[in-house]
Amino acid sequence: MALAQYSDSVLSLLPPLLAVALAITTRRVLLSLGVGILAGAMLLNMGAPGATTQYLADKFINIVWSEESWNSWNLNIIGFLLLLGCLISLMAISGGTRAFALWAEQRIRSRRQAKMMTGLLVFLFFIDDYFHSLAVGTICRPVTDRHGISRAKLAYLLDSTAAPVCVLMPVSSWGAYIIALIGGILASHGLTGHSPLATFVAMAPMNLYAVFTLLMVAVVVLRDLDLGSMARHEAAAAQGQLFDAARGIPPGASAELPESERGQVKDLAWPIVTLVVAxxxxxxxxxxxxxxxxxxxxxxxxxxxxxxVGLSLVKGGASALLVACGLALRLGLPLAHWGLALKQGLLAMWPAIRILILAWAIGAVIRDIETGKYLASLTQSGPSVALLPAMLFVLAGIMAFSTGTSWGTFGIMLPLAGDLAMASEPSLLLPMLSAVLAGSVFGDHCSPISDTTILSSTGAGCHHMDHVVTQLPYALLIALASVLGYLALGFSGSALLGLAVTGLVLLPCLLWWGRRAVLQPA
Structure with missing residues (x-):
């Protein structure tokens, strides 16, 4: 079936921007994604009803079955979510979650310590961002709930530590993927004397958005500063309203479940350790x-x-669930409780799975309409070589925001940035590649159709759009400072100056923000 092409047209931006705009204004994620999918399908098929219907059917079928085989990645992610939902419910019913919360309450004595624990656990779970968001959310949610920390704040802490750490760590699924792309870029330009791993490590301090996002998390944890609507969520949490109950139970959060009085900390600890190790x-x-x-x-x-990664997550989740079942057997739980754990575990993850399915569908539509190619073509009209790092940061951010994928943006923009650098100013190769990585993480953080953003809200048990809206001011502030940092880096070639400029821009903003929080407490 021949599809209309829009790689040279601004119309390629319509489906993602329509979905994002509706999601932010209406807070109805499923409706917004559906409208974006339908708009893209109609554009690609010139509005023909029959062709549009067939195209949509093919795209949704391809989510689970494509090229005469099962789509193992999507199915494995769905399977892992379902396993994790059952694991969370079983640990709650067996009393492990309650016992861990009581144990932590004796040691984690303040809101600051609860947030510090959430932020620091990323250094144990940095192997993959999906894994981090869901596993750390499971561990920390009982503790943050006890200390009146809103689910929106927990989702922010999860999302703002997952991708930034993964994109800086060579020993992670992200690091391995990026190093492979860098190796291809170096080889294509004959730079065989440079190791891809050494190049990746050298790029780390130039990844301004990732570096300063982690620093911002530290400031938020230590100073308890809340920007924008986050202050409203934190004020409500202080009154016991951890999430907006009027909108129902968020994805990933179980309903009230019976808890065994005989549960111990090991009923949570051993399944989580098994999940990580396995x-x-x-x-x-x-x-x-x-x-x-x-x-x-x-x-x-x-x-x-x-x-x-997908199959490993499923095997790890299944291993953890088996361990949790083995521990629960000694408690003599009623048969009805086992059935309830299964039922509530599946139901808790179903809203997140629905969002993911539509996010994958709109991602396929965006690939067909060639939004990424259109955005990539804009980088070729830069007026000055020194402006290219900042331009690449902005365009990578827009691409990741529009497509909902940082990895897809890496795949398109990193080779393009390498070609631009070698054709214009080879000394800016590393700054330009770093700008792409930073912009991709920034766009991914802001995008409501990003699977990482979806899973962070799921791990925190937060309504998805509440997470998107509360994280947006933090991300935009750091992105603005990063743009100025990349301008300094582009004109000077100094990573140290880029870091200094970004920090100097953020510092007065944080000082003003902190003073305003003191004068006008939430």
Missing amino acids: TVFFMISSGASKLAADGTAFSLLKALENTD
């Missing part, structure tokens, strides 16, 4: 198996580059 083991082993099949020598980075 997932990392299966990630490394699946990558090692792929390397062995290709006749390639084993290395940790190569294994992570070739790993099957």
Whole structure:
């Protein structure tokens, strides 16, 4: 079926922008995604009803079945969400969540300590952003709930530590993927004397958005500063309203469940430890198996580059659920409680799965309408070489925001940035590649159709659009400072000056913000 092409037309922006605008204004994510999908399908098929209907049917079928085989990535992510939902419910019913909250209450004695625990756990779960958002959310939610921290704040802490740490760490699924792309760029330009890993490490301090997002998290944790609507959510949480109950129970949050009085901390600790250890083991082993099949020598980075993340998450989740079931057997739970754990676990994740399915569908439409190619073409009209890092940051942010994928933006924009740098100013190669990474994470943070954003709100048990709207001011402030930092970096070639300018722009904003919070407390 021939589709109309829009790679050279501003119309390619219509479906994602329509979906995003509706999501922000109406707070109805499913409706907004559906309208964006329909608009894109009609554009691609010139409004023909029959062709549009067939196209939509094909796209939704392709989510689970494509090219004569199951779509293993999508199915594995859905499977992991369902397993995690059942795990969370079973740990609650067995009393493990309650016991852990009581244990933590004796040691985590303040809101600041609860938020510090959430922020620091990223350094144990940095192997993958999906894994981090869901696992850390599961561990920290009982503690943050006890200390009156809003679900929106928890979602912010999860999202703002997941991707920024993963994009800076070479030993992660993100790091392995980016290093592979960098290796291809270096090889295509004959830069064989440079190691892809060393290049990735050298780029880390130039990833201004990721660096300062982590610093912003530290400020928010230590100073308890709330920007925009986050102050309203925190004020409500202080009164016991952790989320907007008028809008129902958020995705990932279970309804009130019976809790066993005999539950112990190990009923939560051992399943979570199993989840971490088993997932990392299966990630490394699946990558090692792929390397062995290709006749390639084993290395940790190569294994992570070739790993099957989705299948590893499913195996890790299944292992953790088996351990939780084994521990729960000793408690003699009634049969009805086992059935309730299964039912509530599946129901808790169903809203998130619906959003993910529509996000995947609009992602397929956006690829067909070639929004990414149109945005990438805009980088070729830069008036000055020194402006290119800042331009690439902005355009990568717009692309990731519009498409909902940072990885897809990496795949399109990194090779383009490499070509631009080598054709114009080779000394700006690393700053331009870093700007793409930073802009992609920024756009991903802001986008309501990003799967990472969806899973962060799911892990926190927060309404999705509440998370998007409350995180947006933080992301925009850091992005504005990063643009100025990339201008300084582009004109000077100094990473240190880029960091200094970004910090100097943020500092007065934070001082004003802090003074305003003191004068006008939430």
